[in-house]
Amino acid sequence: xxxxxxxxxxxIKEELKGLSPMLYELKEQNSPFQVPEGYFKQFQEDLLxxxxxxxxxxxxxxxxxxxxxxxxxxxxxxQPRMALALxxxxxxxxxxxxxxxxxxxxxxxxxxxxxxxxEEIQDYIDNxxxxxxxxxxxxxxxxxxxxxMLSPNAIDSEELDRYLDDMIEDIDLYELEEIL
Amino acid sequence: MRPxxxxxxxxxxxxxxxxxxxxxxxxxxxxxxxxERLYHHIRKMVIEHDDTNDVLxxxxxxxxxxxxxxxxxxxxxxxxxxxxxxxxxxxxxxxKRKSTNSIDGEDNILVQTLRADQYFDGxxxxxxxxxxxxxxxxxxxxxxxxxxxxxxxxxxxSELLDTSVGGLKAxxxxxxxxxxxxxxxxQI
Numbered sequence: 001x002x003x004x005x006x007x008x009x010x011x012i013k014e015e016l017k018g019l020s021p022m023l024y025e026l027k028e029q030n031s032p033f034q035v036p037e038g039y040f041k042q043f044q045e046d047l048l049x050x051x052x053x054x055x056x057x058x059x060x061x062x063x064x065x066x067x068x069x070x071x072x073x074x075x076x077x078x079q080p081r082m083a084l085a086l087x088x089x090x091x092x093x094x095x096x097x098x099x100x101x102x103x104x105x106x107x108x109x110x111x112x113x114x115x116x117x118x119e120e121i122q123d124y125i126d127n128x129x130x131x132x133x134x135x136x137x138x139x140x141x142x143x144x145x146x147x148x149m150l151s152p153n154a155i156d157s158e159e160l161d162r163y164l165d166d167m168i169e170d171i172d173l174y175e176l177e178e179i180l
Numbered sequence: 181m182r183p184x185x186x187x188x189x190x191x192x193x194x195x196x197x198x199x200x201x202x203x204x205x206x207x208x209x210x211x212x213x214x215x216e217r218l219y220h221h222i223r224k225m226v227i228e229h230d231d232t233n234d235v236l237x238x239x240x241x242x243x244x245x246x247x248x249x250x251x252x253x254x255x256x257x258x259x260x261x262x263x264x265x266x267x268x269x270x271x272x273x274x275x276k277r278k279s280t281n282s283i284d285g286e287d288n289i290l291v292q293t294l295r296a297d298q299y300f301d302g303x304x305x306x307x308x309x310x311x312x313x314x315x316x317x318x319x320x321x322x323x324x325x326x327x328x329x330x331x332x333x334x335x336x337x338s339e340l341l342d343t344s345v346g347g348l349k350a351x352x353x354x355x356x357x358x359x360x361x362x363x364x365x366x367q368i
Binding site: 051 | 363
């Protein structure tokens with residue numbers, strides 16, 4: 001068995017000597033590749049530890065946030081073409097957020113009418129009365145019992161006469177002339 | 181006297197791995213017997229120690245996961261070398277895809293890396309040999325590495341790469357000539 005192995009080695013060397021004496025001489029030199037001391041023993045222990053760990057867990061002693069490795073993994077994102085594409089997408093997303101953010105309610109703020117007090121609603125109507133068109137006011141008036149009382153059919157004629165008499169008494173002659 | 185790991189047969193190692201109780205012991209024996217050879221095979225392909233460590237780790241994880249499917253149609257070391265070669269080639273191609281450097285740029289990086297590498301003890305000729313190897317097509321480089329460094333027979337390489345012995349001889353001879361020509365051009 002050993003002789004067979006030696007014969008194989010000799011055969012390979014002879015072949016190389018015939019093909020390239022320069023490479024044959026170079027092969028006689030020691031391998032330039034060195035291995036750190038104790039590497040193989042440590043490698044074996046590390047690998048067996050890793051294989052014993054349940055799937056999905058990161059290995060012992062190896063930080064998940066190994067920065068050079070992480071950089072290596074996302075390095076393709078930093079290539080010019082990918083970086084340009086990525087930055088374009090980011091610009092579009094930021095622009096879209098600025099354009100549409102007015103439609104978005106600030107988080108945690110209740111915008112229902114139930115949360116407003118009567119005073120707040122009245123203040124708003126007083127300050128913005130001119131913004132309501134006539135149709136809207138009529139629609140609201142039909143639904144409102146208090147305002148319905150002001151419609152001509154809802155008022156008693158005697159009450160109306162009394163109200164007008166009182167009003168005439170309160171008006172002086174100068175004002176009456178102006179009305180007429 | 182206990183037999184050295186090199187003397188323990190592959191059959192014995194495989195039978196230990198296949199039994200649940202002795203699986204770890206068998207796997208340790210497998211690593212003791214082959215890890216150095218596989219390390220050096222991978223190292224000659226990917227060059228740097230840290231990269232070799234990653235590839236070797238992936239290689240053994242794959243071996244561990246699929247050894248129960250190993251049918252013994254080929255020799256164990258042929259099967260292991262095949263996994264190691266494929267893992268190294270996958271890693272090299274992944275690195276190539278990520279790289280934005282030109283071929284000249286890659287060569288400069290390799291020279292700088294080797295000169296700075298505390299685990300590379302080669303002279304200028306050894307550095308040039310690495311550059312010459314880089315010029316070879318992937319298949320030729322793999323055949324050259326397996327024949328020149330690992331000293332495998334053509335029959336073994338044929339089983340490993342699933343290529344005819346005639347084709348392998350031609351690849352190896354071409355590779356040797358190309359490397360010789362490279363050295364003539366750089367005049368070392």
